Amino acid sequence: MEIRPMVALRAALVGGVAAFAKIAGAMKAAGGVKVGAAAAAMTAAATAAVSGKDAAGSKQKLPFSVACNLYVSYVLLLGDGGAYPGLAQWMVVAGGQQPNEVTLVAALSAIGQMGLLALGRRVHSYVAEGGVGGSVSLANALIDMFGKFGCVPSAREVFNGMAAKDVYSWTTMVNVYAKCGHLESAAQLFEDMPRRNAVSWSCIIAAYSQANQPEEAVRLFKKMIEENVEPINATLVSVLPACAQLGCLDLGRWIYDNYIVSGKAVLTVNLCNAFIDMYAKCGDLDAASRLFAEMGERNVVSWNSMVMAHAVHGQSEEVLHLFEQLKGTGILPDEITFLGLLSACSHSGLVSEGRRYFKEMKMGYQIEPKAEHYACMIDLLGKSGLLEEALEVANGMPMEAGEAGWGALLNACRVQGNVEIGECAADKLVKLDPLDSGIYVLMCQIYANKSKWDQVKMLRMLMRDRGVKKNPGYSSIEVDGKFHEFLVADVSHVQSEDIYAALNNIYFHLKLEGYVPLT
Numbered sequence: 067m068e069i070r071p072m073v074a075l076r077a078a079l080v081g082g083v084a085a086f087a088k089i090a091g092a093m094k095a096a097g098g099v100k101v102g103a104a105a106a107a108m109t110a111a112a113t114a115a116v117s118g119k120d121a122a123g124s125k126q127k128l129p130f131s132v133a134c135n136l137y138v139s140y141v142l143l144l145g146d147g148g149a150y151p152g153l154a155q156w157m158v159v160a161g162g163q164q165p166n167e168v169t170l171v172a173a174l175s176a177i178g179q180m181g182l183l184a185l186g187r188r189v190h191s192y193v194a195e196g197g198v199g200g201s202v203s204l205a206n207a208l209i210d211m212f213g214k215f216g217c218v219p220s221a222r223e224v225f226n227g228m229a230a231k232d233v234y235s236w237t238t239m240v241n242v243y244a245k246c247g248h249l250e251s252a253a254q255l256f257e258d259m260p261r262r263n264a265v266s267w268s269c270i271i272a273a274y275s276q277a278n279q280p281e282e283a284v285r286l287f288k289k290m291i292e293e294n295v296e297p298i299n300a301t302l303v304s305v306l307p308a309c310a311q312l313g314c315l316d317l318g319r320w321i322y323d324n325y326i327v328s329g330k331a332v333l334t335v336n337l338c339n340a341f342i343d344m345y346a347k348c349g350d351l352d353a354a355s356r357l358f359a360e361m362g363e364r365n366v367v368s369w370n371s372m373v374m375a376h377a378v379h380g381q382s383e384e385v386l387h388l389f390e391q392l393k394g395t396g397i398l399p400d401e402i403t404f405l406g407l408l409s410a411c412s413h414s415g416l417v418s419e420g421r422r423y424f425k426e427m428k429m430g431y432q433i434e435p436k437a438e439h440y441a442c443m444i445d446l447l448g449k450s451g452l453l454e455e456a457l458e459v460a461n462g463m464p465m466e467a468g469e470a471g472w473g474a475l476l477n478a479c480r481v482q483g484n485v486e487i488g489e490c491a492a493d494k495l496v497k498l499d500p501l502d503s504g505i506y507v508l509m510c511q512i513y514a515n516k517s518k519w520d521q522v523k524m525l526r527m528l529m530r531d532r533g534v535k536k537n538p539g540y541s542s543i544e545v546d547g548k549f550h551e552f553l554v555a556d557v558s559h560v561q562s563e564d565i566y567a568a569l570n571n572i573y574f575h576l577k578l579e580g581y582v583p584l585t
Contacts, residue, residue, distance in 0.1 A: 128439045167201050172206040178214035186211050190224070202228065206235050211244030233259070236265045244273030264290075272304035280308035284317065297325065299337050306340040317347035339367045346375030366397050373406035377413065385410035386419065401433050408442035412449065417512070420446045437463070441470035448478020452485050460491075469498055480512050488512045503529070503536040 080450050100273045170189060177186040190208055205228050212221035225239045236259045243252035249380070256262070256270045267290045274283040279313040287305040290297065297305075302321060309318040309578035322341060325331040333341075338361055345354035358364075369392045389407055392399060404427040411420035422441055427433045440463050456475055460467040467475075472494040479488030488509060506529050513521040528534075 100479060118391070158515070171203055171207045174204075174211045178211040179217075181356050183215045186215070186218075190220075193239075202230055202235060204233050206232075206238050209235070209238045213238070216246050218242060218246050218248060233261050233266060236260075237263075237269055238274075241269050244269065249273060249277050253316070262295070264295055264301060264387050267295055268300040268304055269310075270299060271301060275308045278311075280311040284312065284314060285306035296330070296340060299331055300333060301342045302331060303337055306344045310344040310347035312371070313348050315345075315350060318344045318348060335361070335363055335368065337364055339365075339371050342368065342371040342375070346371065346378070351375060351379055366400055366403065369395075369397065370400070370406060371400045372404055374409070375407045377410040379554065380410075380413045382410040382414035383417060392528060399427075399433075401427075401436060401439070402435065404435075405438055405442065407444065409438055412446040414441050415446070415450050417446060417450050417452070437465055437468050437470055440467065441474045445470050445474040445478060448475055449481055451482055453484050455480060457487055457490070469495065469502075472498075472568060473504075474506050479516075480508050483512065483515055483563050485512055485516055486520070500532060501534050504533050506534060507536060524536075 069350050077362060090122065170193065174186065177183075177189065186208075190212075193204060193208070194331060209221045209222045212224065221239065221242045223233065226581055228235060236255065237508060240252045240255050240259075243249070243255060252270065254272050256266065259266060267286065271283050271286050271290070274280070275288065283305055287301070287308075290301070306318060306321070308314075309321075318341070326333050326341075338357055340560075342357050345351070345357065354372065354375050357498075358368065361368060368383060369388065373385055373388050373392075376382075376388065385407060388401070389399070392403070407423045408420055411417070411423065420443060424439065426433065427435060427439070440459060444456045444459050444467075447453070447459065455474075456478060460475055461473050463471065472491045476488055476491040476495060479485075492505050492509045495502065499505075506525050510525050513519070513525070518555045582584075
């Protein structure tokens with residue numbers, strides 16, 4: 067007896083309706099709101115497919131391809147990866163039809179999100195063997211899917227095999243390279259693009275910004291403007307962190323005036339968060355506070371941006387006040403919130419408050435402290451003179467204290483003048499990185515402050531024997547849209563005479579006020 071595909075598919079969906087409902091409830095209970103909502107929506111769609119009516123009771127026809135898309139999504143939500151190839155074979159044998167492009171693009175997107183690489187490769191094989199026409203959008207979906215798994219060679223194989231490519235093909239491949247750490251390949255492919263759009267530019271700018279190369283991110287943004295490509299929100303969200311890292315307040319203000327004030331860009335929550343972070347890190351706390359106050363909607367990132375901003379500026383009372391406000395909103399704090407709180411306590415020596423927040427994050431919010439949180443506690447205790455307790459915290463951490471923890475303790479020993487614990491911290495740090503000049507410099511300062519000149523001489527000889535070189539410190543500043551970089555004892559700047567004259571004048575007035583350097 068011939069089984070028509072639509073009849074068989076409807077029969078499969080009858081049993082699926084109840085399964086959809088169970089999936090929706092289970093995923094929602096487990097916190098998978100987005101996936102649970104998708105399952106709930108598919109429950110309604112499956113019901114309509116079986117009954118021939120939509121949610122309002124109106125009669126409707128469900129095209130075969132739509133029913134296939136629904137069933138594929140059903141299979142993927144169930145996590146039954148082995149069922150998909152069987153479905154494709156059944157459709158071909160039973161009805162002489164095959165999964166269309168829309169079905170496979172949707173399936174590949176779900177495969178990437180659910181981590182079903184083996185199934186993704188089977189879909190790729192099905193497409194490569196001629197199971198469906200190799201369209202550009204389907205190839206793009208394959209590139210994106212392989213990129214989610216970090217399979218760069220497979221993604222490039224699909225890209226190279228495309229007879230025709232659109233701008234999304236190039237952009238997707240650039241994004242795959244960038245997300246997988248192949249920044250040079252991403253940059254080269256971007257340069258080779260025959261045509262670029264705002265998404266392409268946003269992708270490469272984000273790649274450099276996230277790779278801790280803010281200068282290149284800013285340079286590319288300026289080049290994008292020069293080529294008359296209008297930035298989109300994603301572009302601005304990507305370049306503002308680079309501005310923050312470089313201290314490009316002028317550029318950040320220009321972006322705000324030219325795109326937000328003018329109405330060219332929509333000030334979404336994410337974009338507003340990026341502006342707040344940029345203003346705060348560039349020293350304009352008033353602008354950051356004003357933007358935060360004007361936000362109609364906030365998320366935890368918004369609150370974290372302000373908490374960290376005030377913490378960096380040493381305004382601990384404002385940080386604690388913000389945290390109390392946050393608790394009243396129903397938004398749950400996260401690990402970054404508590405990092406800001408502990409940093410503020412460390413800046414101001416609020417030992418009891420720091421202990422309370424450290425305990426609260428574990429007991430009240432079930433957030434396991436990371437190495438950064440422990441480092442803040444070590445710094446807080448050490449700078450407050452509680453070096454023994456700080457050492458206990460470092461030794462009792464569930465993970466290695468690392469450079470952050472032992473570095474905080476060593477610096478606290480420099481402030482407190484404790485040689486014994488300082489030597490302990492320095493030994494730990496040298497094992498982690500024997501060529502880090504900062505360790506030797508701090509220990510030399512500790513010894514020098516205690517007039518232990520033999521130890522100072524010994525350390526300097528040890529540095530020479532090990533080939534440890536002290537890297538000169540440098541800083542940069544933006545003035546009138548231009549970057550100026552300064553090295554210690556550098557006289558190459560064209561205004562170096564004026565700069566050193568100003569520094570000497572500042573130092574003279576510091577001495578008049580009674581300032582005495584630690585070394």
